Amino acid sequence: MGTKSVRAPRDVWKKWLRVAVLGACTTLVALLLWGSLGGDDSITEVLAHRSEVLPGRFIEASILDLHSGALSVGKHFVNLYRYFGDKIQTIFSEEDFQLYRDLRQKVQLAIAQAFGISASLLHLTKPTFFSRINSTAARTAHDEYWHAHVDKVTYGSFDYTSLLYLSDYLDDFGGGRFVFMEEGANKTVEPRAGRVSFFTSGSENLHRVEKVHWGTRYAITIAFTCDPDHGIADPTFT
Numbered sequence: 001m002g003t004k005s006v007r008a009p010r011d012v013w014k015k016w017l018r019v020a021v022l023g024a025c026t027t028l029v030a031l032l033l034w035g036s037l038g039g040d041d042s043i044t045e046v047l048a049h050r051s052e053v054l055p056g057r058f059i060e061a062s063i064l065d066l067h068s069g070a071l072s073v074g075k076h077f078v079n080l081y082r083y084f085g086d087k088i089q090t091i092f093s094e095e096d097f098q099l100y101r102d103l104r105q106k107v108q109l110a111i112a113q114a115f116g117i118s119a120s121l122l123h124l125t126k127p128t129f130f131s132r133i134n135s136t137a138a139r140t141a142h143d144e145y146w147h148a149h150v151d152k153v154t155y156g157s158f159d160y161t162s163l164l165y166l167s168d169y170l171d172d173f174g175g176g177r178f179v180f181m182e183e184g185a186n187k188t189v190e191p192r193a194g195r196v197s198f199f200t201s202g203s204e205n206l207h208r209v210e211k212v213h214w215g216t217r218y219a220i221t222i223a224f225t226c227d228p229d230h231g232i233a234d235p236t237f238t
């Protein structure tokens, strides 16, 4: 079926995990803090500080597209980069984006190695996003993440999908396993913080995510295309 699962280095996923843990308190704040907390910072202090700059209505966000800055807020999208303008630098730092680039590169190399292709043939493609799922009811069809689908159909340009999980199945949330739908033998991936799963994005990998019954599940999706015309540069905010 063309799937592999590898672990990201501890230091990388720990940094991402920090975001996920914070997210249990206030989702969007956690997303925005992405990796920006220093090891000694008091989490509550930083959260309190960051919360001041974030309007309350962002709290229900469930997807943040790092390339475009689109953030889902209920039924709508808000462009975070446009909303904050220059002030985005008080929320994200260059190190955060460097962390993303390092991660993207590691995943790209791992995919190339696993599938026996040259990493230079893979191009980052959009959307590339954080997702947060909890058990609150879906408000739009767009929120119905649990349907079986083929990523190539859903996203168009995906040839290889990768998922980095940022929270732990059964510790942080219940339900929410990733299921490859194979006739007679569904295979599941149990999300764990730091676990990276990747697979080819075509109909050979029809899949779905189980409904999350409790807690909050965080993941980041990074996908690659073999078509240079559909490639995008790494996200930046400058």
Ligand SMILES: O=C(O)CCC(=O)C(=O)O
Binding pocket: 131, 151, 154, 163, 178, 207, 208, 209, 219, 221
């Ligand atoms: O979060 C996951 O485990 C997978 C989500 C997914 O299938 C998708 O966004 O296409």
Ligand SMILES: [Fe+2]
Binding pocket: 149, 150, 151, 207
């Ligand atoms: Fe998918």
